Amino acid sequence: MKASAKRAVAVLILLLATVWVSAGGKQEPSAKAAIPGDWGKINWQQFAGTTINVLNLNMPVATVYSEFVKEFESLTGMKVNVELLNENDRRKKAFIDFSSHMGTYDVQSVGFANREEWAVPGYLEDLGPYLKNPKLTDADWYDFKDYPEGVIASGYAKSGPLVYLPYTAEYFLLWYRKDIFKQLNLSIPKTFVELRETALKLTKAREAGTIKEYAWTERQLPGPGEAGWSLFCTANRFNFDFIDFDKKVSYVNTAKGLEVLTYYTSMVMDYGPPGSANWGWPMMAESFKQEKVVMITGGNASYTYLEDATQSKVAGRVGYAPTPFAPCGVDPLWVWGWGINKDSKQKEAAWLFVQWATSKPLMNRMAPKYGCPARVSVYSAPEYVKAMPSQEFIDAQLFMMTKGINPYPQLIHERYAEGAEIVSKEMSNILAGIKTVAQAAADADKQLMALGYTPGEWTKQCK
Amino acid sequence: MRSVRISKSDRAFPYYSTLPAIIVVFLVGVVPTLYSFIISLQSYELVSPVRAWVGLANYLKLFHDTRFFHAIGFALIFGFAATCCELVIGFLIAYLLADKEVPSRYSSMIRTVLMIPFVCAPVVMSYTYKTLIYDRTFGYLNYFLGLLHLGSFDLFKGSINAPLGLLVMEIILRTPFLVIIMYAGISSIDLAIYDAAEIDGITWLQKITKIVIPSIRAIILVGFALRFMDSLKMFDEIFVLTAGGPGYITENATVFIVEQGFTFFHMGYAAAAAFLFLVLVIILISLLIRRIEF
Numbered sequence: 001m002k003a004s005a006k007r008a009v010a011v012l013i014l015l016l017a018t019v020w021v022s023a024g025g026k027q028e029p030s031a032k033a034a035i036p037g038d039w040g041k042i043n044w045q046q047f048a049g050t051t052i053n054v055l056n057l058n059m060p061v062a063t064v065y066s067e068f069v070k071e072f073e074s075l076t077g078m079k080v081n082v083e084l085l086n087e088n089d090r091r092k093k094a095f096i097d098f099s100s101h102m103g104t105y106d107v108q109s110v111g112f113a114n115r116e117e118w119a120v121p122g123y124l125e126d127l128g129p130y131l132k133n134p135k136l137t138d139a140d141w142y143d144f145k146d147y148p149e150g151v152i153a154s155g156y157a158k159s160g161p162l163v164y165l166p167y168t169a170e171y172f173l174l175w176y177r178k179d180i181f182k183q184l185n186l187s188i189p190k191t192f193v194e195l196r197e198t199a200l201k202l203t204k205a206r207e208a209g210t211i212k213e214y215a216w217t218e219r220q221l222p223g224p225g226e227a228g229w230s231l232f233c234t235a236n237r238f239n240f241d242f243i244d245f246d247k248k249v250s251y252v253n254t255a256k257g258l259e260v261l262t263y264y265t266s267m268v269m270d271y272g273p274p275g276s277a278n279w280g281w282p283m284m285a286e287s288f289k290q291e292k293v294v295m296i297t298g299g300n301a302s303y304t305y306l307e308d309a310t311q312s313k314v315a316g317r318v319g320y321a322p323t324p325f326a327p328c329g330v331d332p333l334w335v336w337g338w339g340i341n342k343d344s345k346q347k348e349a350a351w352l353f354v355q356w357a358t359s360k361p362l363m364n365r366m367a368p369k370y371g372c373p374a375r376v377s378v379y380s381a382p383e384y385v386k387a388m389p390s391q392e393f394i395d396a397q398l399f400m401m402t403k404g405i406n407p408y409p410q411l412i413h414e415r416y417a418e419g420a421e422i423v424s425k426e427m428s429n430i431l432a433g434i435k436t437v438a439q440a441a442a443d444a445d446k447q448l449m450a451l452g453y454t455p456g457e458w459t460k461q462c463k
Numbered sequence: 464m465r466s467v468r469i470s471k472s473d474r475a476f477p478y479y480s481t482l483p484a485i486i487v488v489f490l491v492g493v494v495p496t497l498y499s500f501i502i503s504l505q506s507y508e509l510v511s512p513v514r515a516w517v518g519l520a521n522y523l524k525l526f527h528d529t530r531f532f533h534a535i536g537f538a539l540i541f542g543f544a545a546t547c548c549e550l551v552i553g554f555l556i557a558y559l560l561a562d563k564e565v566p567s568r569y570s571s572m573i574r575t576v577l578m579i580p581f582v583c584a585p586v587v588m589s590y591t592y593k594t595l596i597y598d599r600t601f602g603y604l605n606y607f608l609g610l611l612h613l614g615s616f617d618l619f620k621g622s623i624n625a626p627l628g629l630l631v632m633e634i635i636l637r638t639p640f641l642v643i644i645m646y647a648g649i650s651s652i653d654l655a656i657y658d659a660a661e662i663d664g665i666t667w668l669q670k671i672t673k674i675v676i677p678s679i680r681a682i683i684l685v686g687f688a689l690r691f692m693d694s695l696k697m698f699d700e701i702f703v704l705t706a707g708g709p710g711y712i713t714e715n716a717t718v719f720i721v722e723q724g725f726t727f728f729h730m731g732y733a734a735a736a737a738f739l740f741l742v743l744v745i746i747l748i749s750l751l752i753r754r755i756e757f
Contacts, residue, residue, distance in 0.1 A: 092725050095509045117510045117728075220619075222708040224726065275599025277619030278705060283594070283601075292600055414510045418727045425710050432619050432709035 037361025039075065040141030042134075044356075047349035048077025054353065055094060055105040058084040060304045061168060061336070061370040062109075065357065068366065072356050078349060087225060098123035103343030106350040110164040110339040112154055117414040118339070119157035125340040126161035130351040137355060146360065146375045150407035154335045164337030165358040166374035171323075171331045171400045172233060172297040173393075175306065178319035180211055180294050188321045192238070192263060195295075195324045199271040202294050213294045215271040217287060218264065221280035222428040228420030230297070231427060232411045235260045237329040239462050242423055243448070245413035249456035252423055253445040256458045261437050265430045277431040289314055297323055299334070300397050301372045307389050320393040322404050328462030331400065332409035335374065372397065422447045496741070503735035509728035521735035531736060533711055534719035535743070541626065541715065542694040545633045546687055552634065553641030554683075558675065560642070561649040574646065577639040585636070589703035592632045597704075618705070625705050625713045632700060637693070641686045648679035688751045695744055716740045 056062045062084055069080050083105075085093060091114065097104045098118060110118065118124050131137050131144060144152075151169045155162050176188065184205055189195040195216075202215035219230040235242050240256050243249070251257050268276065273292055276283070285305055288296050289312040298306075300320075309315040323331055338354040340347050356362060360375060367373040368387030378384050379398060388394050411420070426440035426447075435443065445455055506517045525531050556577070560570045580588055597618045599605045605615045618628045656674055665673070676683070698717040701707060707714030707722070714722075720740065724733030 088725075095728065099509050121511055221706055222710075223706050226706075273600045274615070275605070275617045275619070277617070277709065278593070283598070287600060290601075421722070421726065425708060428619070428708040429710040432621060432625075434622050434709060434712075 036365070037359075038141070039359075039361065040138030042136060042138050044076045044352065046135075047346070047352060050346050050349040051079040051081065052106040052344075052346060052350050052353060053104060054080055054082045054107045054109075055090060055097075056082060056084055056109040057090050057111070057336070058086055059301070059336075061301065061366075061372075064366050064369045067369075068362060072353065075356070076352055078352070080353065094118070098341070098343070101343045103341055103345055105341055106344040106346055107353050108339050108341060110337050112333065112335045112412050113416060115154070115157060115163060115412060119159065119161070119163045120414055123342055124157075124161075124163040125342045125344070125347055126163065127155075127165060127340065127351070127354070128162045130348070130355075131162075136348060136351055141360075142355065143360060143377075146377050148374075148376050148401060150333060150405055151335060151374050151401070153407045154333060154412075155337055164339035165354055166335040166337040167358050167363070168301055168334075168336040168370070168372045169374045169401055169405075170299050170301045170334040170336070170372050171405050173300050173396050173400065174295060174321045174323050175288060175298045176295045176319045176321065177213070177291075177314060177317055179317045180213065181319065184210070188319070189324050190322075192324050192326055196267065199267065199295070203271050211294070213291060214273045215293070216267055216295050217272040217276055217279065217284055217293045218268050218297065219279065219281055219284055220268055220277045220428065220431055221283075222421070222424040223280075224417040224420035224424065226280040226424070227427060228417075228424035229411075231260075231264055231424055232416075232420055233297075233332050234264055236332050236406055236409060236411075237323060238263075238326045239328040239330075239460065240458065241410045243410070243419045243453070244456070245410060245415045245419065248415075248453045250419075250445050250448040250453045251456050251458045252448065253441040253455060254458045258437055258441055261427060261430065261441060265427060265437065269431065277428065299372075300393075300400070301370065303371055303389060303393065304369075316389075318389065320390070320396045322396050322399050325404070326462075330406040331404055332411060333405040333407050337374075376401070418451065419448065419453075496738075499734045500738055502731055503738050505731045507729075507731035507734075509730055514731075517731070521732050522739065524732065525735055525739060530711055530714075531716075531719060534714050534716045535740065537626075537713065538695050538697075538715035538717070538740075541630065542691050542697075545630055545637070545694045546691045548630070548634050549638045549641050549690055550683065550687060553638045553686075554645055556638070556642045557645035557649055558671065561646055563654070570646075574639075574643065577642055580636045581639040585699040586703055588636055589632070589700045592628075593704050597628055619709050622709070622712050625709060629700060629704060629713055632704070633694065633697070636700075637690060641690060644682055644686050645679060648682040649675060652678045684751065688748055691751070692744065692748060 056065070062082075066082065069082060072078070073080055090109070094105070094108055094114070098121070108118075108124075110124070131139070131142070147166065148169070151166055155164045155166055157163045174188070180186075180202070181188070184201065186198055186201060187194075189198045199215040202211065202213070205211045206213065206215070218234075219227045221227055232242060238256070238260050240251070240260055242252050242257060242260070244251070252261075273287060276287070279287070284296055285298065285302065287293050288298070289306060291313050303318075303320070306312050306318045307315050325331075338357050340350045340354060344350050358374070360377065363373045363375050363378050364381050364383065367378045367381070368383050371388060371393075373379070373384075379394060385391075385394065423444050426435070426444040429435040429443075430437055430440045449455070503521055504516060504518060506515045506520070559565070560573060594601055596602050596604050597616070599615060599617060608615055616624065616628075618624055652675065656678075657670065660670060660674060695715075696717050697715060698721065701713055701715060701718050702721075705713045707718045716736070717740075720733050720736045723729045723736060
């Protein structure tokens with residue numbers, strides 16, 4: 001071999017070796033960084049070397065989790081691939097993975113509304129046996145009783161198994177501008193009548209030029225994930241359900257149904273910004289942050305949107321209160337939890353992730369960053385209290401968790417999407433001025449009849 | 464005279480070279496279409512693991528679904544209206560840009576600027592229209608209408624505004640494509656024809672109707688066919704701007720199919736709707752293509 005060729009080969013080998021080493025070839029694991037917290041008495045390293053795939057919704061708490069995933073990898077020696085998607089895409093991708101039985105995602109973020117639609121076909125693993133397995137779970141350390149009864153009940157499918165463990169407990173709160181309330185000497189509305197009176201006072205103040213904001217807005221973009229959700233939750237606060245999905249009975253075209261539809265549409269038409277009839281959650285939240293409206297209902301998990309001064313003009317000026325209720329009204333609980341894919345090829349390793357992701361030590365560290373943990377002990381932790389925007393926010397949450405939520409809302413049902421689509425589409429006809437409330441309700445009923453529902457009479461009373 | 468012999472390998476070369484493309488088209492086009500047809504014959508719900516063969520039941524159910532017929536009707540009417548408007552406006556712009564009085568660098572610059580909305584992702588442009596243009600609180604349109612005391616435009620008021628808003632947006636975004644292809648056609652007309660016609664005393668209207676349009680007739684028909692097909696299957700713009708509302712007013716066939724399949728998870732029903740729509744589009748385009756002569 002010529003000398004020049006030998007030199008070239010030597011340089012090439014040197015270059016390849018450099019690239020290989022810097023890309024992290026086969027290296028000895030570096031010394032584990034100390035991970036804060038007590039992690040119980042199980043062997044977290046029992047599945048070291050395993051890789052699991054996790055599908056999560058792109059939301060504030062997912063961003064918080066991403067800060068801690070490396071700690072889990074360090075604790076367990078496992079590798080975690082996390083994919084974040086928006087709600088529509090996440091649900092579709094999850095369904096495709098489940099129904100094809102590929103088991104691509106070992107762990108899925110399960111929303112309350114997903115529970116039955118995934119549990120009924122048997123897509124989710126029963127987590128009960130994992131909680132009871134001493135090799136996999138230190139029961140005393142995990143402290144299952146730390147979940148409030150109403151919140152953990154949401155993790156059980158109607159057929160019985162525990163299909164997910166919650167990490168958030170969410171519901172709507174009334175977000176309001178406390179600076180404007182103070183300026184106009186307004187009290188926080190507790191009932192729908194008071195809410196309308198407050199909205200009227202705010203509207204008069206805007207017309208007089210005292211304030212520039214509109215009084216109120218709600219989600220109006222038709223669809224089960226937007227106006228449908230807000231409308232059905234509002235119905236629950238009226239102590240009413242538009243549809244009984246189990247018995248397939250429609251109450252849309254009843255006196256109570258008309259009352260709720262009239263309230264919802266008249267509030268946004270009379271007191272909301274004009275042209276907001278195609279606003280979904282993002283536009284609604286943005287309008288509040290940009291000082292366009294004084295009051296909206298927003299999830300307790302979304303407070304971080306408001307309190308970031310780089311994105312929100314109202315940071316530091318937001319008040320939080322329980323949503324207004326009619327007598328016996330409640331707000332549907334919403335929960336996000338972690339579930340295991342029944343087709344996962346490494347369920348026990350996946351369980352370690354689920355257990356870690358819902359554990360007390362992690363929740364105590366994460367909750368100050370996202371605000372709505374599912375474990376009740378966290379709400380009195382000093383770090384959590386210090387990190388929340390106000391004691392008013394914590395008190396509003398505790399009120400809702402203990403008195404204001406419905407842990408078994410009708411609308412958490414696999415038939416919800418179709419029913420809510422029909423009702424919200426007809427509601428949008430009311431907002432557009434195309435139909436009256438009576439016409440829209442009657443037409444919604446007709447469409448539900450075509451799907452096999454029967455009209456019913458609403459007889460539930462508040463005692 | 465010696466005859467030229469083509470070897471076997473030379474004769475086979477065109478087939479070998481196109482085979483990879485044919486395989487890809489088959490795998491991503493034909494196979495999913497066949498699979499969709501199979502699904503359309505089943506009662507396939509994503510929320511249920513059980514799939515049963517139901518034959519043509521999904522198709523029969525579609526024929527009784529007024530929402531489906533409305534979606535098809537909206538797709539056809541909107542597609543036809545949008546394409547016709549784009550053709551007329553596109554032709555006028557292309558004709559003006561191709562005028563020999565217009566310096567070519569100006570014509571080139573204008574064509575480039577016109578293409579900007581066309582090359583942006585439809586969903587990005589749709590969000591731009593929804594939030595920055597049409598929205599009454601955040602949008603520019605109503606701001607300028609207010610300055611000029613011309614009232615306001617509320618996209619979700621009445622049953623006309625939403626389709627009209629969609630139509631205007633679609634025309635602005637998609638006309639540039641027709642401008643480009645018709646400009647190419649008009650530019651290639653032999654100038655000697657114009658000169659001869661001017662000697663005969665032709666008017667500007669006769670120039671357009673007797674020379675320009677007949678010369679680029681095939682291009683117009685191809686442009687119409689391509690744009691019509693595109694607007695029939697429009698999805699992003701409707702989904703973002705109106706979500707098919709108010710009510711079902713702006714719901715077209717594609718939005719209907721996506722709702723059935725991915726919101727309600729009636730996959731069999733959605734596949735049947737998709738297949739029927741595909742057949743309809745193939746019939747329409749076949750009728751159109753027959754009229755194109757090159």
